[in-house]
Amino acid sequence: MQFKHSGRYTKCSQLLLLLLFFINCSVHAQDSLKNLPEYSLPLTGEKLVIAHCMTNIIRYKDHPYEDSGNPDFYDKTGNITAPLGGLTQVKPMANDLMANATLDESVEFEMRAAIRSGIDGFQFYYVLGLPDWDNIIKAYFRVAEAKHLNFKFTVCISHPNGGTEALKVAEYARRINGIMDEVGHNNPHWLRTPDGRLVVYQWLGDGLADIPADKQGLPDQFYIARAYKRLADDVHERFACVYTINTMINKQKLDDILDYFPAVWIWTLPYSNDYLGNMVADECKARNRNFTGSVFSDFYTSKLLKKGTWDMYHTANEAADAGISNVERKYIITGLSYNFRKLFEFGIKQNVPIINVITWNDYPEGHHLAPEINHNDGFSILLNYYKSVWKDLPSPYSDRDVAVVFFKKYKHNITPKPYNIPVKSFQREVIPTVWEDSIEVVTLLKAKGRLNVNGQYKEVAAGLVSTKFKMSDGPVNVSVSRNDIVTVHFTTPEGITSHPYRADRLTYSFSSEFNRFYKDLYPGFTPEYSHEYNPGFVKSDQNN
Template identity: 40%
Template sequence: MLEETELEKERRLSAPLADQKRVIAHYMTGMLYHRGMPRKSANLRSEMYDPCGPSAKVGGLVQYRSMLAAYGEGLSIDESAAMEIRAAKKLGLDGFQFFYPLGDSEDMMAYYNQVVSAFFRVVIKEEIDFKLTLCLCNPRQHEKSERDKIAHWKKWIQPLISEFGSSDAWLKTPGERFVFFTWCPDALSDAVDQHWMIGRQPELIRHSAGAYQRLAQNLGVDIAYVYHLRFQDRPEVVEAALDHFPAIWGWTDSYAEDDPWEGIAKRCRVRNRSYTQTVYPDHYGSKVYPRKKGSRMLFYLKDVLALGVDGVERKIQVCGLSEVYRKLLERAVKVDACMINYATWNDYPEGHHLAPEVNHNYAFALLLKHYKRLWLGESPEPGEFACVFFKKYAHDVKASHFHYQIKVTKALASADVEDGIEVVCYLKNPAELLVNGVSRGQVAGGLQRRKFAMERGQVRVQLRRAGVDVIDFTTPEGMTDQPYRTDRLTYAYSSEFDRLHQEVFQGRFRPLVSDEYALDSDGQANWRSRYKLQEP
């Protein structure tokens, strides 16, 4: 262990971040669906899922269909927040860190505070063991000085601290410091114009740390900041971050056997810093961008329609179905991370959501809860389960009506690694696995993974012992060789869907399902009779 410097002692950089292990999810603050919710961005509008709806000219702008959105739009803001907290706890989360940008819009910041306040009110009133905090995001406003930026953030953060600061609902260190996350944080300082400058000049991180220290002083509270570490493959950047911040986290970086994060966890132990592990289940966006390099995301439907399907692109990571997710969770266990950061609870437009939705359903949550038990050193789950993961069609198939260009931003392997049916199951004892009625051999006890070739239509998974099925379920959705629109979200389902849906929503709502490529009695995919699309 290295000897503490005066700076480390002054800022308590070596003090522990957490008094217990927790899973904290990033929450997109503007995506709490409730009565009267402002929805200016087309990516927030549920009706944009419908290929025959307002965005019919581009085959439906969004690819997700959130259950929380459907159930929450008629609720008050506090009722909706309560529903989301209960859902999150049932699915393995212990808290939220709220997306909190340095916003230009007074209306937006006022609304974000309304949302955050609603969550605090619910946690406090109902005495729920669920932690809340902020993620200070990308203060890149070139026309403003550091002083102006700090004053702007103070204007909005101070009321939250004044009203709720003494509550146990805040995520705090054992020493009662507030824990705030950061994302692309460095441009708060006058010395850093763009956060990418850190990759070339890691010495600038000290200016970033100083700016955040001054923000804490202006707020009148002590804050332990979790630094968003980018350029993690550059040791000098890692060391500079550990010189000036007590904890680090990553974002949606694809797993690879030779990536540097495990080594960074070791450096955190040597430097007496807190290593937190980020995990994410999927990464395919409903967001669309002009094909021109460097273009920013299109927020409004009129702008998308002006360019058309041929003028825009979507982004994807090749995550190997559940492989990246499982490997990241395994890493959290292996390095004994002090916290797991979940990216994300509800960023549906980027496709890495855990929240109940018709594609991800509850399968990713089952795996989170399994690995969380290992991470916490708890006994294995009492029951058995099986999950299935697949893409709706093979990577090289083109959509017939609405074919979007896809930009691969990161990849575990070549795209064909996701062409298959992946079954992940947890068993107490060995069992025979059948997929679509065909025996696929014996599966041992414990957590096991098997992969098979894609087949048209729905997937039936059975696990059988002594001629009796102990697990038997069929996915509502199927696979196809003739998709009508580009849709690369990973589809997931499990043997525990009905039970979890009942527990999460207390029997109040019937589940929504995706079944466009399930086959009807004539052997045709449902979308053909459901949507009256003109032949291309």
């Protein structure tokens, strides 16, 4: 067939060629994001513990904790949430100390407490629409530099939903550029890969991208990676994105992720024999990607939620108005210290470059390590021990015996009265609930010793050993002896009860290191104690 050489046909041919050019360019652009060589490069130059930090959950003058973590609503009387038995079931120790503190003093406390817990840096929960949080992040950089604190920072792009990709990328870019313009791109406190990429976390971060109805045969992850590439370009950086896995996925979905991202982390999936991390870690090794380990201590929300949803009553007034009949709390069965220990042991076995702590300070969800009167220092002691094993360093407790006790305040089948707010386990039960109907003591002994818990004796070996005892009402008395010499002795400030007045499934821990751990933590800091079910508590009983 011959074409007439008219101007009309010439223009049509030119348009067709131009269209084919743009299609080819589009395909080339798509292909250019898949399996980049940099995805196989190391994520860190050294092993690091990085904690997810809730940016705004911090106490300083004129900035209280959010209501679901505010100690003003802890007690069952004397506040507007009394009809609920008290909204919050956590009590951060920093509240009184930092009530009149400056922002800089507050972030210094957070970093010093985190460092003592074995944490090397924060990835900040980073959401759209709250630019004032950037001032908190800038303060962390400012104080870390001024006080010569060896601490790393990055952002965790979190559920960026609503609006178009272009608008969301523009807002994040504007704000991140504002931080970097002040603290500097070359600031040594940024968390970077050895080749200079900025490590950026995601938590449910897929929403940054516009994913078209016609995906042209490409997986969602291409469009997500393209959105993060656009954000990286707008802040004049190269990103190493750590993709979040927040639910069970199959191998095909994982392969799609690893085609376009260099690293992954798993959110709060508890450990079991069929832990998803096995498949994810194996595939990361096969694909030469970075699998990063995750640990979480607990999961029991002080948040009050609309029944059957994750819709939160954000203020104490809203929660009180809703009433007990319209609310519930969420829960993951963690088996006292079991889940935390097994996840850390899994990370050690996989020789991961980063251990992610979920979380530093999310008191409302109850998986915090920051100083608080229920969790205390117990999980931090375990973290410091496991960190030494992971990094092949001497144990920080090699010169002494240590004991850490974990328990719930009441057995799982007891009905609290009169404030029985429903507690809903929202994941497949992989750890039996009855495992939490015990007193667990984790010992770190120099040599074999005799463990005594409330008059029950058991012989325990050297090293880390977890030992279970029957629950009984009252405080828990723990001692370790060897050759008739007592090396450890303490009584918990909190007690166990058969008659709880409110639902409360938060794990309580206490250790023989309590006084040593909190001594000289920060000028003016003194620890507080939970003793709801130990009315006879006397501070001098703590002989650790």
